[in-house]
Amino acid sequence: MTLVGIEALNCFGGTVFLDVRELAMHRKLDMVRFENLLMKEKSVALPYEDPVTFGVNAAKPILDALTAAERDRIELLITCTESGIDFGKSLSTYMHHYLGLNRNCRLFELKQACYSGTAGLQMAVGFIMSQVSPGAKALVVATDISRFMIVEGGETPDWSYAEPSAGAGAVALLVGENPTVFQIDPGANGYYGYEVMDTCRPVPDEDAGNSDLSLMSYLDCCENAYLEYQKRVQGVDYKDSFGYLSFHTPFGGMVKGAHRSMMRKMNKAKPADIDEDFTRRVEPGLVYCQRVGNIMGGTIFLSLASTIDNADLSSPKRVGCFSYGSGCCSEFYSGVITAESKAKLKKFAIERQLNERYQLSMSEYEALLRGSSAVKFGTRNVDLDFQFIPGAVAASKGKGRLFLKKIAEFHREYEWI
């Protein structure tokens, strides 16, 4: 049977970040509750960054490492997002252009909140496994930003606790028959979805929702997606079958709660064992998520990248992945990572990229929230000023990053810096 999975993976965790403890103090949040979020930093989108620049900046290093012949075998480009910039034209068309891909390539976009990245990966896996074009590759780019956070109002008072964890970021996956980063277990998928109005983007550029309902829905899905996986995979055990677990991570505390609930239900584990298991199998996957925030469609892969970079891979390990997207759809699936996965990921130096982001002051962050209105959904014409927070662009010089230069009659024009 054809092997299938991720051949290359890179994350782009933004150009600038904010220390979220500072934000929590500034917003006068209850600090005990803030600590329970288990979040440290979050990436923020500049006015001259959008889901296209984030996605291209994640994918470009992967493309640069390919030969021209390999690059020409990319026959499918799926963008996965809830931050679309047009109802008709998909982000993939811009990315296809700026990444210089072959024109004999399918371009489209898909949406299902934070599940979108998994949906894209699974469609790509299906394409590769169908063998209708042997040797073809697929590029899946999950990219999202949260431009205008609602800080006050919303349905529950807890909504203000979403601001410290709402990030911006993208993950690019090259999917093909040589899955040295993450070898998919074919057919080992438990999916579970239903209609629920938990969190959503009912109007452009704004998030809304009921955090309690979302949390309950996430937990219901975590359990039921896994139970479906268990039905399909003989002899699986939640504690013993997976060396590591990667979760969609809205915030670290959510994952901690879900893991605790699963370990109790599936394995009747005691609190001390649950804590030990969390540290060993789950925490490696939280490291990057705690520094970038929830990047929606790509979060599950940010967690997978974090797992690979921080895991002990002296022997191959199976990773159980849980993906959840509000609204809702979810999936539990798995794959195998090895020492080679770690070596391949190392080339993209994800941690160093995060370390080299420019740190925003609170006043810069506030200015940014106001300044972002310049590029709200439906903007017809605008010229972007790269001098807005000049340190940000300076920190990107020489890295071959793409930024949004202008919008002319709705058409976006980008520039490499």
Added chain:
Amino acid sequence: MQKEEIFKTLISHCCEILPELENHTFVTTDQLRELGANSIDRAEIVTMMLESLSLKIPRVELSGAQNLGELVDILHDKKLQCKG
């Protein structure tokens, strides 16, 4: 199962998750949030209630409750429905 019994079970789970409530006098108008339960704690308490009552229903069906009394009412109704 009577509502009083369900309320007692709820109190015991609240105290398990939030031991500082051991000496609190619970009333049906108490809200979990005001008792100091964060969102994860609240979900945990709901999960424990479903397990204790052997109710196999989605947690999201209990998310509308605004206070302990309402949560007890919903659980009581669900328990009746499951029997019916």
